[in-house]
Amino acid sequence: MAIKYGRPIEMRDGPRRDAAITAPPLDLVARLRRNRKAEWARRLVRESVLTTDDLIWPLFVADGVNGRTPVPSMPGVDRLSVDQCVRDAERALKLNIPCIALFPYTDPALRDLSGSEALNTKNLVCKSVRAIKREFPDLGVLCDVALDPFTSHGHDGLIEDGRILNDETVAVLVQQALVQAEAGCDIIAPSDMMDGRVGAIRRALDETGFVDVQIMAYAAKYASAFYGPFRDAIGSAKALTGDKRTYQMDSANSDEALREVELDIAEGADMVLVKPGMPYLDIVRRVKDTFGMPTFAYQVSGEYAMIAAAAGNGWIDRDRAMMESLVAFKRAGADGVLTYFAAEAAEKLKRNG
Numbered sequence: 089m090a091i092k093y094g095r096p097i098e099m100r101d102g103p104r105r106d107a108a109i110t111a112p113p114l115d116l117v118a119r120l121r122r123n124r125k126a127e128w129a130r131r132l133v134r135e136s137v138l139t140t141d142d143l144i145w146p147l148f149v150a151d152g153v154n155g156r157t158p159v160p161s162m163p164g165v166d167r168l169s170v171d172q173c174v175r176d177a178e179r180a181l182k183l184n185i186p187c188i189a190l191f192p193y194t195d196p197a198l199r200d201l202s203g204s205e206a207l208n209t210k211n212l213v214c215k216s217v218r219a220i221k222r223e224f225p226d227l228g229v230l231c232d233v234a235l236d237p238f239t240s241h242g243h244d245g246l247i248e249d250g251r252i253l254n255d256e257t258v259a260v261l262v263q264q265a266l267v268q269a270e271a272g273c274d275i276i277a278p279s280d281m282m283d284g285r286v287g288a289i290r291r292a293l294d295e296t297g298f299v300d301v302q303i304m305a306y307a308a309k310y311a312s313a314f315y316g317p318f319r320d321a322i323g324s325a326k327a328l329t330g331d332k333r334t335y336q337m338d339s340a341n342s343d344e345a346l347r348e349v350e351l352d353i354a355e356g357a358d359m360v361l362v363k364p365g366m367p368y369l370d371i372v373r374r375v376k377d378t379f380g381m382p383t384f385a386y387q388v389s390g391e392y393a394m395i396a397a398a399a400g401n402g403w404i405d406r407d408r409a410m411m412e413s414l415v416a417f418k419r420a421g422a423d424g425v426l427t428y429f430a431a432e433a434a435e436k437l438k439r440n441g
């Protein structure tokens with residue numbers, strides 16, 4: 089349904105009033121509908137605004153040249169070879185998107201128990217960061233820190249007898265963060281949910297001369313069914329044994345999210361992230377109100393897939409659902425959103441001037 093600028097929602101040329109409908113006017117002091125009577129009036133009182141400055145665009149990188157492989161469970165999202173990743177980085181820059189985030193599809197042959205490929209200075213992420221920074225030094229690049237794209241078992245950390253080790257994992261994550269910072273990454277984003285990793289990474293970055301590298305902590309990351317398509321995209325779905333509930337948060341908890349965020353801030357996080365997004369907007373609001381930190385939300389793969397699939401079936405309007413979901417993050421208090429819709433939304437914002 090197209091609503092043109094300035095036009096009231098009610099159809100001007102629609103059905104005339106039924107003469108049988110009569111009622112005395114209500115004696116109302118306030119009629120909130122007055123502020124909604126036309127697009128210009130709605131714009132005037134709009135409380136939350138989405139701009140391209142609010143968007144971080146996650147991209148998937150894979151081996152190969154000139155490659156764009158669709159991710160079946162994320163219609164509209166491709167795995168990109170490094171050269172194509174650079175082209176999408178250029179697209180982001182042209183659309184005025186401030187920052188992209190990189191996630192690798194690691195060759196299964198390179199995955200092992202300890203995720204050693206994460207420390208390879210020539211791994212896909214590092215190659216992509218270098219290639220992007222060489223051409224577009226002014227585009228922000230965020231790199232995830234966690235071992236799941238690199239481990240044969242699909243977990244975010246080192247494993248021993250089915251247990252994910254905390255402190256031993258943190259030691260590896262520190263090395264991973266340094267490798268990425270060395271490659272030119274601007275924002276290190278630990279997504280592993282190990283205790284103490286933000287402080288350990290901050291110390292290591294500072295000691296090695298990377299004082300300006302920021303940390304966006306996935307502070308409140310929940311064990312969620314909504315990550316399914318992402319695990320397809322990075323090829324860890326089949327590998328994953330068990331679940332991540334001993335390190336990611338229980339979806340029933342809210343106070344605990346504040347404790348997580350508080351600790352990450354104390355350990356030196358520059359920005360905090362809540363993940364997933366739409367089912368956790370209450371957490372975004374509490375975090376923002378409690379700490380006043382730069383607060384981000386991740387509209388994760390399953391959220392993207394739900395909208396894309398329903399739209400693909402003609403059940404909802406893709407554009408409108410996309411924009412409504414994104415402005416909801418702003419309304420909840422987020423300063424920005426990691427979203428697979430970033431380029432599409434930025435294009436729409438640009439068209440609408």
Ligand SMILES: NCC(=O)CCC(=O)O
Nearest residue numbers: 279314315318388389390
């Ligand atoms: N560490 C990054 C993710 O786990 C992303 C999840 C998703 O998009 O579903």
Ligand SMILES: [Mg+2]
Nearest residue numbers: 281282283348
């Ligand atoms: Mg924590």
